[in-house]
Amino acid sequence: MDIKICGLSTEDTVAAALNGGATHVGFIFFPRSPRHVAPQQAAALSGAAKGRAQVVAVTVDADDATLDTLVRVVEPDMLQLHGEETPERVRAVKQRFGLPVMKAQAISNLADLTAAQRFAGVADRLLFDAKAPKGAVLPGGNGVAFDWTLLAGLDASLPYMLSGGLNASNVGDAVARTNPSGLDISSGVERTPGIKDVALIESFFAAIRSATQRAA
Numbered sequence: 520m521d522i523k524i525c526g527l528s529t530e531d532t533v534a535a536a537l538n539g540g541a542t543h544v545g546f547i548f549f550p551r552s553p554r555h556v557a558p559q560q561a562a563a564l565s566g567a568a569k570g571r572a573q574v575v576a577v578t579v580d581a582d583d584a585t586l587d588t589l590v591r592v593v594e595p596d597m598l599q600l601h602g603e604e605t606p607e608r609v610r611a612v613k614q615r616f617g618l619p620v621m622k623a624q625a626i627s628n629l630a631d632l633t634a635a636q637r638f639a640g641v642a643d644r645l646l647f648d649a650k651a652p653k654g655a656v657l658p659g660g661n662g663v664a665f666d667w668t669l670l671a672g673l674d675a676s677l678p679y680m681l682s683g684g685l686n687a688s689n690v691g692d693a694v695a696r697t698n699p700s701g702l703d704i705s706s707g708v709e710r711t712p713g714i715k716d717v718a719l720i721e722s723f724f725a726a727i728r729s730a731t732q733r734a735a
């Protein structure tokens with residue numbers, strides 16, 4: 520199972536993610552987020568991940584000029600589009616940059632899952648996240664889970680990562696209920712918003728290990 524630790528901003532937490540077995544490390548490029556990093560900072564941090572994990576640049580309705588800079592400076596392996604991007608926009612981004620795209624879809628009901636099917640054959644992967652609470656500043660990273668039972672019977676024509684409110688206490692249950700091809704976590708391994716914690720990252724990986732051992 521792929522595991523993405525998202526919203527990293529320090530060397531020690533990038534190292535903890537990689538040592539724990541992260542297959543993806545995510546950097547947030549959204550100025551309103553407490554996890555926002557400058558492209559040069561992400562480029563420096565992601566050096567440690569080269570050859571060990573995929574570097575994911577997370578953006579929200581970013582324009583071409585912003586993406587041009589990110590792709591040039593950070594050289595990510597994948598773009599995560601976490602805004603209101605349409606299938607046409609996803610197609611255009613893939614064509615312009617030649618990079619795989621993971622499209623986030625906010626989920627609060629079955630209609631949202633149906634809407635996600637618009638990206639079949641367009642995005643390389645989906646990321647199911649909870650719909651942001653009313654008044655939230657961020658479209659993701661709010662530490663809120665959605666009703667995982669909505670995923671039962673999902674036509675899994677697209678691989679997806681499960682995200683939204685995951686932490687060491689609930690990840691075992693999440694895996695048992697949804698059997699996703701990937702997991703994505705941000706605020707569940709933080710001490711305070713934007714401040715990742717090495718011990719919480721280690722606990723998260725330990726919880727995944729015991730969940731997968733139980734399932735085997």
Ligand SMILES: O=C(O)c1ccccc1N[C@@H]1O[C@H](COP(=O)(O)O)[C@@H](O)[C@H]1O
Binds near residue numbers: 553601646684707
């Ligand atoms: O984390 C952020 O600040 C963020 C900002 C803008 C778009 C996406 C963001 N994070 C993504 O949100 C999900 C879930 O986060 P959490 O575990 O519930 O805190 C994760 O995919 C991040 O990539």
